Structures are given as structure tokens and as C-alpha cells.
Amino acid sequence: MEKQFQLTNSKEIIAYLAQQFPNCFTLGGEAKPLKIGIFQDIISRLYGNDELSKTKLRAALRSYTMSWRYLYSIKEGANRVDLDGNPTEVISQEQIDHAQQQLKESKEKAKERFKEREKEKRKATRMLPKKAKALKIGDFVKVIVGNKPIKVQVINIEKEHIKVKVGAGMELTVKPEHIINR
CATH class of the missing domain: 1.10.1710.10 (ProQ/FinO domain)
Incomplete structure (x- = not known):
């Protein structure tokens, strides 16, 4: 079939x-x-x-x-x-009022989601300098990739990301929160 x-x-x-x-x-x-x-x-x-x-x-x-x-x-x-x-x-006026109410509620929810995302971004940005300052180019650290940590070498530190090199030569860009030791 x-x-x-x-x-x-x-x-x-x-x-x-x-x-x-x-x-x-x-x-x-x-x-x-x-x-x-x-x-x-x-x-x-x-x-x-x-x-x-x-x-x-x-x-x-x-x-x-x-x-x-x-x-x-x-x-x-x-x-x-x-x-x-x-x-x-x-x-009808009742339908117009209902639509306006739905629109207002939807916009309020969107505004809340936006505020929450901005709050998370600020939180991540505040955490970044602490971790980034402790690291130096050439340091060996462990990074969580998937479910398991792997040993990598720091090759570049950028504003919001850190570039690392895996033993096989592959380069990854990771967020500071994925680094588990410095």
C-alpha cells in the first residue's frame, strides 16, 4: 500500500x-x-x-x-x-474587542519572553569576564561536548566565545559555561 x-x-x-x-x-x-x-x-x-x-x-x-x-x-x-x-x-464590536484583548495579551507574553531572553544574555555576559580572564591562550582545559568532557587547548579568546583545539586538530567554538576546569 x-x-x-x-x-x-x-x-x-x-x-x-x-x-x-x-x-x-x-x-x-x-x-x-x-x-x-x-x-x-x-x-x-x-x-x-x-x-x-x-x-x-x-x-x-x-x-x-x-x-x-x-x-x-x-x-x-x-x-x-x-x-x-x-x-x-x-x-461586531464584541469581536473587535475580543481580538484587541487577544492581541494585547499576546504582545505582553512576547514582551515577557523578550525580557527573559535579555536577562539570560546579560547573565551570560556577566559570567564571561570571570571565566575568560582566568584562561590564557595555550591553556589545556576540559570542555563538555555532548555528554562527556574532552581535553582541549585554548587557541583564541573572543568576546562571548572561546576557540579551542581538540587533540585531532579540529577547532571548536565553545561558550565559557561549557568549560569545566581552568
Whole structure:
């Protein structure tokens, strides 16, 4: 029995939908507000399509409709569109408020993730000078590569990385936190 090709991730599914329904789905630019119940329309239109699982389609639509680009499209006076790009119902104030709330929460989460990444970068940078000052070019140290430490020689110390040479001659660039002895 021959196995069918199947779309597996949300980006592939949205790209497929944009190809099948170009007047409804877009990959770039301003998104169009989708008709409520578009999932069922897609299922009925693509009946028998083995490339698309309902679960993955549902997840892809969720991803698409929670994107900032899509949430910005939910605004006063805008119409939702069907699969052919025909306008359907007008977006209600309640729907606009919900989209704005979703957008606000998403932006707050993104801001928190950004702050956390910056905090981690600052922490790593603060740790760097202590370890980098203790090392000199030519020192032999052990570095964790994978799960086990290997003996290497320091050949260059850069701002955020240290270049080392393995006994076989291969050069690696490692972070200071991977060095286990100085």
C-alpha cells in the first residue's frame, strides 16, 4: 500500500490553503478576517483530501487566526470573507474587542519572553569576564561536548566565545559555561 504525502505543520497547511483559496488566505501583507465556520467550509470543499488531517487543519487555523497580522485585520467596518473572498458578515464590536484583548495579551507574553531572553544574555555576559580572564591562550582545559568532557587547548579568546583545539586538530567554538576546569 502506497503512503500518501501529508501536510504536517501549520505553515505548510496555511501555504496550501493560500494556494487553494488565494482570495481568502494570504501569506504576507494584510490578512482578511475569515468567515465564522470556515473550518467546515474547508472540509466540505476539500472532501477526500488525504493530505490534510482535521486536527492539523484546526491547529493551523488557530495559529493563523491568533497571529498579530490576523488580529490587526479585525477592525471596525471590516467584513469577514468566505473561501472565495466574498464578503460575509460585518465584524461586531464584541469581536473587535475580543481580538484587541487577544492581541494585547499576546504582545505582553512576547514582551515577557523578550525580557527573559535579555536577562539570560546579560547573565551570560556577566559570567564571561570571570571565566575568560582566568584562561590564557595555550591553556589545556576540559570542555563538555555532548555528554562527556574532552581535553582541549585554548587557541583564541573572543568576546562571548572561546576557540579551542581538540587533540585531532579540529577547532571548536565553545561558550565559557561549557568549560569545566581552568
